Amino acid sequence: MNTSPEIILDCQKLTKTVVTGSGKSGAKPLTILQPIDLQVKSGESVAIIGASGSGKTTLLSILAGLDLPSSGEIYLKQKPMHTFDEEQRSKVRADHVGFIFQSFLLISSLTALENVMLPAELANDDNAKEQALEMLAKVGLGDRVDHFPSQLSGGEQQRVAIARAFVSKPDILFADEPTGNLDSKTGEYISSLLFDLNQQQGTTLVLVTHDQKLALRCQRQLTMDSGRFIEQQIMAEVS
Amino acid sequence: MPMWIKQSLRLFRHELKRGELTIICFAIILAVATVFSLSGFSQQIKSALVNESNSFIASDRVLQSSRPANESILIKAQEQNLQSVQMLLFSSMAFAQDEMQLVNVKAVEQGYPLRGELLIESDNGPVALSAPSKGSIWVDKSLLTKLSVEIGDSVELGAANLKIAGVINKEPDASFSVFTQGPRVFLNFADIEQTKVVQPGSRLTYRYLFAGEKADVDSFDDWLTPQVEENQRWYDIKSQQSPLASALKRAESFLSLASMLGILLAAVAVSVASKRYGQRHQPMVTVFKAMGANKNYIRNLYLLHWSSLSAFSIIIGLCVGFIMQYYALQYMASYLPTSTQASYWYPLTVAITTGLLCACAFAYAPLKELVATPVLSVIRGFNGFTSIARWQSVVPAISAVFVLLLLFSKNIILSLVLLLSTAVIVAVLVLFGRVLISLGRKIGSGAGQSLHLAIANLKRRAKQNNVQLVSFTIAIMLLLLMLVVRTDLIDEWQAQLPENTPNQFLVNINQSQVPKVEEFLQANELSASQLFPIIRGRLTAINDEKLLKKASKEQDDNSDNGRQGLGRELNMTWQQELPAENVVIEGQWFSETDNTPAVSIESKLAERLNVAVGDELSFQIGSEKIRIPVTSIREVNWRSMQPNFYMIFSAGVLADFPVTYIASMHVPSVNKQDFQQFLSSYPTISVIDVEAMISQLRTVIEQVSIAIEFILLLVVIAGSLVLVAQVQASMEERERELAILRTLGAKGSLLRNSTLLEFVVLGAISGLLASVAMEVAVFFIQLNVFEMATSFHGFYWFVGISVGALFVGSVGFMSCWRLLKLSSLTLIRRTL
Numbered sequence A: 001m002n003t004s005p006e007i008i009l010d011c012q013k014l015t016k017t018v019v020t021g022s023g024k025s026g027a028k029p030l031t032i033l034q035p036i037d038l039q040v041k042s043g044e045s046v047a048i049i050g051a052s053g054s055g056k057t058t059l060l061s062i063l064a065g066l067d068l069p070s071s072g073e074i075y076l077k078q079k080p081m082h083t084f085d086e087e088q089r090s091k092v093r094a095d096h097v098g099f100i101f102q103s104f105l106l107i108s109s110l111t112a113l114e115n116v117m118l119p120a121e122l123a124n125d126d127n128a129k130e131q132a133l134e135m136l137a138k139v140g141l142g143d144r145v146d147h148f149p150s151q152l153s154g155g156e157q158q159r160v161a162i163a164r165a166f167v168s169k170p171d172i173l174f175a176d177e178p179t180g181n182l183d184s185k186t187g188e189y190i191s192s193l194l195f196d197l198n199q200q201q202g203t204t205l206v207l208v209t210h211d212q213k214l215a216l217r218c219q220r221q222l223t224m225d226s227g228r229f230i231e232q233q234i235m236a237e238v239s
Numbered sequence B: 001m002p003m004w005i006k007q008s009l010r011l012f013r014h015e016l017k018r019g020e021l022t023i024i025c026f027a028i029i030l031a032v033a034t035v036f037s038l039s040g041f042s043q044q045i046k047s048a049l050v051n052e053s054n055s056f057i058a059s060d061r062v063l064q065s066s067r068p069a070n071e072s073i074l075i076k077a078q079e080q081n082l083q084s085v086q087m088l089l090f091s092s093m094a095f096a097q098d099e100m101q102l103v104n105v106k107a108v109e110q111g112y113p114l115r116g117e118l119l120i121e122s123d124n125g126p127v128a129l130s131a132p133s134k135g136s137i138w139v140d141k142s143l144l145t146k147l148s149v150e151i152g153d154s155v156e157l158g159a160a161n162l163k164i165a166g167v168i169n170k171e172p173d174a175s176f177s178v179f180t181q182g183p184r185v186f187l188n189f190a191d192i193e194q195t196k197v198v199q200p201g202s203r204l205t206y207r208y209l210f211a212g213e214k215a216d217v218d219s220f221d222d223w224l225t226p227q228v229e230e231n232q233r234w235y236d237i238k239s240q241q242s243p244l245a246s247a248l249k250r251a252e253s254f255l256s257l258a259s260m261l262g263i264l265l266a267a268v269a270v271s272v273a274s275k276r277y278g279q280r281h282q283p284m285v286t287v288f289k290a291m292g293a294n295k296n297y298i299r300n301l302y303l304l305h306w307s308s309l310s311a312f313s314i315i316i317g318l319c320v321g322f323i324m325q326y327y328a329l330q331y332m333a334s335y336l337p338t339s340t341q342a343s344y345w346y347p348l349t350v351a352i353t354t355g356l357l358c359a360c361a362f363a364y365a366p367l368k369e370l371v372a373t374p375v376l377s378v379i380r381g382f383n384g385f386t387s388i389a390r391w392q393s394v395v396p397a398i399s400a401v402f403v404l405l406l407l408f409s410k411n412i413i414l415s416l417v418l419l420l421s422t423a424v425i426v427a428v429l430v431l432f433g434r435v436l437i438s439l440g441r442k443i444g445s446g447a448g449q450s451l452h453l454a455i456a457n458l459k460r461r462a463k464q465n466n467v468q469l470v471s472f473t474i475a476i477m478l479l480l481l482m483l484v485v486r487t488d489l490i491d492e493w494q495a496q497l498p499e500n501t502p503n504q505f506l507v508n509i510n511q512s513q514v515p516k517v518e519e520f521l522q523a524n525e526l527s528a529s530q531l532f533p534i535i536r537g538r539l540t541a542i543n544d545e546k547l548l549k550k551a552s553k554e555q556d557d558n559s560d561n562g563r564q565g566l567g568r569e570l571n572m573t574w575q576q577e578l579p580a581e582n583v584v585i586e587g588q589w590f591s592e593t594d595n596t597p598a599v600s601i602e603s604k605l606a607e608r609l610n611v612a613v614g615d616e617l618s619f620q621i622g623s624e625k626i627r628i629p630v631t632s633i634r635e636v637n638w639r640s641m642q643p644n645f646y647m648i649f650s651a652g653v654l655a656d657f658p659v660t661y662i663a664s665m666h667v668p669s670v671n672k673q674d675f676q677q678f679l680s681s682y683p684t685i686s687v688i689d690v691e692a693m694i695s696q697l698r699t700v701i702e703q704v705s706i707a708i709e710f711i712l713l714l715v716v717i718a719g720s721l722v723l724v725a726q727v728q729a730s731m732e733e734r735e736r737e738l739a740i741l742r743t744l745g746a747k748g749s750l751l752r753n754s755t756l757l758e759f760v761v762l763g764a765i766s767g768l769l770a771s772v773a774m775e776v777a778v779f780f781i782q783l784n785v786f787e788m789a790t791s792f793h794g795f796y797w798f799v800g801i802s803v804g805a806l807f808v809g810s811v812g813f814m815s816c817w818r819l820l821k822l823s824s825l826t827l828i829r830r831t832l
Helices: A056-063 A086-096 A112-122 A128-138 A154-167 A184-201 A212-216 A230-236 B003-017 B022-054 B071-079 B141-147 B189-195 B213-227 B243-290 B295-331 B343-371 B388-411 B412-444 B449-461 B460-495 B510-522 B547-553 B601-607 B670-682 B691-729 B731-743 B748-785 B794-821 B822-830
Strands: A007-020 A028-041 A044-050 A070-078 A097-100 A170-176 A202-211 A220-225 B061-065 B083-096 B098-109 B119-122 B127-129 B135-140 B155-156 B158-168 B184-188 B205-211 B232-235 B504-510 B532-542 B570-574 B584-586 B599-602 B616-621 B624-636 B647-649 B658-665 B687-688
Touching: A007 A056, A007 A202, A007 B155, A028 A056, A028 A070, A044 A212, A056 A070, A056 A202, A086 B295, A097 A154, A112 A128, A112 A154, A112 B003, A112 B243, A128 A154, A128 B624, A154 A184, A170 B691, A184 A202, A202 A212, A220 A230, A230 B504, B003 B295, B022 B243, B022 B295, B022 B343, B022 B388, B022 B547, B022 B691, B061 B213, B071 B083, B071 B205, B071 B213, B083 B141, B083 B189, B083 B460, B098 B141, B098 B189, B135 B141, B135 B155, B141 B158, B141 B584, B155 B184, B158 B184, B158 B189, B184 B189, B189 B388, B205 B213, B213 B232, B243 B295, B243 B343, B243 B388, B243 B412, B243 B460, B295 B343, B295 B691, B343 B388, B412 B460, B412 B748, B460 B691, B460 B748, B460 B794, B504 B510, B510 B658, B599 B601, B601 B624, B691 B794, B731 B794, B748 B794
Parallel strands: A044 A202, A044 A220, A097 A170, A170 A202, B098 B184, B135 B158, B570 B647, B599 B624
Antiparallel strands: A007 A028, A007 A070, B061 B205, B061 B232, B083 B098, B083 B155, B083 B205, B119 B127, B119 B158, B135 B184, B155 B158, B504 B658, B504 B687, B532 B570, B532 B616, B532 B658, B584 B624, B599 B647, B616 B624
8 A cells, every 4th residue: 555645546456347147148257347556646637538338437436435346455545445344435435535427416306505515414514504605606506506406407417516526625526427418518617617626625536538628637547448547558568 | 413314304395395205195195094084984984873773772782581681780781881771571462441452562761762762742743752651651653543542541551550641653673573463552661560461471571771882882792792591682783684784784894895995005005105215215315325424324314204204194194084084074964863973083093003004114125225225326327226135025015004904904804815815916917917918019019100119118117017017906906896896785775775665564464354455555556565474383393303492482572573583483474486585595496286285494594493405394383283394495685675484385285274464565655644544444454664764774875875985085096196106106217218219219209109008008908907806806795795696797897997098098198298298308318
């Protein structure tokens, strides 16, 4: 494990294998991630790009503590996530992690404000409401706080999701295709918002995207193919 | 305040306002309201019916005895807070100047009757009174004619000289036996001694009437029943073999059955809705989990959410139930006796228990599954994830339904039967559903595009459709069942009491009066039964076995209907033709050509005496003895208002014995005066007026019919809710499919038609299956619960199939309409 405080996320020889099929054809193991090493520095922005099925979403799930690797080690804020159970990983997510999803995943029965308050409340923040209002104002939705998700456009919903992701000032933010469901103009606006807030708060950003333009705004781009980083492979061949 | 409480209540408030909890709330509200109003309402109706009917025995329970009952019984009754009065019944000759007449005396104590009213004529119309004052009597009007006396005159009864103080208008526990001897005389109990009729060997009947709160009466019943001696009879209105008791028993059975089916449907609705509740909240749970909420947090949050939802629904359900019961009782106020007070404690307890039971048992599996939703679904989506074993969702639900049925019916066998038959129906339905949908697939491949797509959809969603099919079918079946049973029951009751139901019986018509009676009936165009010859005789032996003991019981001459015992003389007749409402179930009816003496015996008596076709019965008629073989056993409809007989002889056997005749007839009120006039010319003919009983019977039927309509309405609402909830549950999945089809360029009209057809086909199949299941269920219910003739209901098959297709089709289509109207882009955005 890299103990440098600069490294917020440290993965070593991370793999993921799932068992597919059953019945007459028999169970077959399918390797989704080949052994992967990855270090992300605090404040860094990293884009993971790759074709569909290359394993980028699976990697993101493991990095964010939503899933466990089949083998290898992963440390998030020096915490050995690969040894943690669901409850312990929940605690880490509540304390350090923010999310932005492709399909926004706002709670339809809560207003924009209440959606944004959610992570702050889960982190027992007394000023959840004030902070949520401030974040909504920052994403330009100060006048739509009482609207329900169904009353907002796709772009507006993603802005609420961004506000929700940043409100608890996470150390690291994971974004899964944040502009994937939006038209190009709205997508550009959303990505600017994302990077502006990221810069303002000094948050570490790990995003998965197909969008080359969005990826290029990150400090580092990692391309995945068949469950491994292509750059890593090249680097290994060179060395 | 912990954050989960805040968030849970916030979520609940918003969801409630936005109508997202409507179906589940409505399902619980309906279950609670149904149980509240049904248990309250049917309780009221039952007690009103029983109260009303108890006036027929002037009390809640009667102990009848040929000897004075043990004093301890009356003391115990007093201890149990029961009211009691005693009466003595006997026949005696009444004398006035030169006239005499055999009369039926009823000596009563003050306090009689405990239920119903004894009405005595006065200048201001009939007044309700208790017992005549000492030294006076009240008499039937016919006695005045027969003895040529008037009110105020004196009559000798035994050794007493008593003054006629009034004329009886209505006697609550009047005997309906058409064979009762002589007009009624009411005597004060204290005057018995003065008459000196109580002598060793006198034929006397002691009756002790008891009434009080149901619980007290029941506990007294438990205490007394084991002590009842052989010469005693302990009965209530329902143990009487009267037409009223029969109507009452059926009404009670129907109310219980209908209520239980209503509860079953409401439970199905809660079950369907709670499953959907769980599925709908899965995305929220994953978001909470992704944000770092742990399992405990989510469990607490949703437990509170579900509890708030249940508490809210139970309270609203109680209010709705209260209002429903209030208005139902208001509506029926004119049919209910004024003494009936609405009791709310029992329905309240049952309804709250139902609500809590439904809320806990049906929510167990969905909530457990909800809390266990994997956080990874936030990225991977929700692909029909199940975390719990099937039994975990089935066992609590089935146990809850069983407890509910038991709670309501208090009958473990009935509850088990209902539960097991539902389980069998479900199993058969699942099987049939698969076969039918699979067959449909083959037919569908040759059909038009919309139908093909609709059937392909049905086939693809076979598993979910099977669940839908089962709930649709159960809902439609229960609706049909209620409809059919209600119609059959009411029809049969009405058939039993048609417009011209006999309301008068003429007895003691002698041979010479027969042509006059027939002439009068013809002249006035009155509908009447045939005239039956009557001979009184005693059954003394079966084959060579003498019936000494049975034949010596003497107390039954004053019984209510004269059918319960053999220890008395029987009224027997002879007929060449089998009377109406009689069916030969064993042996052969008398042949026209064969003049061999023979007798036909009623089936229940034959069973009781263990008599079979071929046995020989010995009778004592007057001083003559005859021995005759049994050639047939008949089933008799005792509910028919016509003279019925245990023994019918072949013509000629009794020809040499002196006979009187009996007939029943309907005398409309316009002919009443002529009828009275005719009778006054033949004072020896006795008349028994059963008009009061018929009108009472009509009231009971009317009450029950209204109660049935009310329950039917509740069952329809519950059934509809199941259908709506089930269609709603499949909407999210359809949303995704519609999006895909739209994207692939399917035309709006194709999607509309295929959606409509899919639901119509599903509804029609459910309707068909429901009709089959209904027919089977009705067959068993008619046979075993209502003991009535079974019948086939072709028309309701048509109703079932068309209602199924129309209702499921339209609800499904309306629910989908919202989706079909959305633009392709919106649909795709919403679902992908």
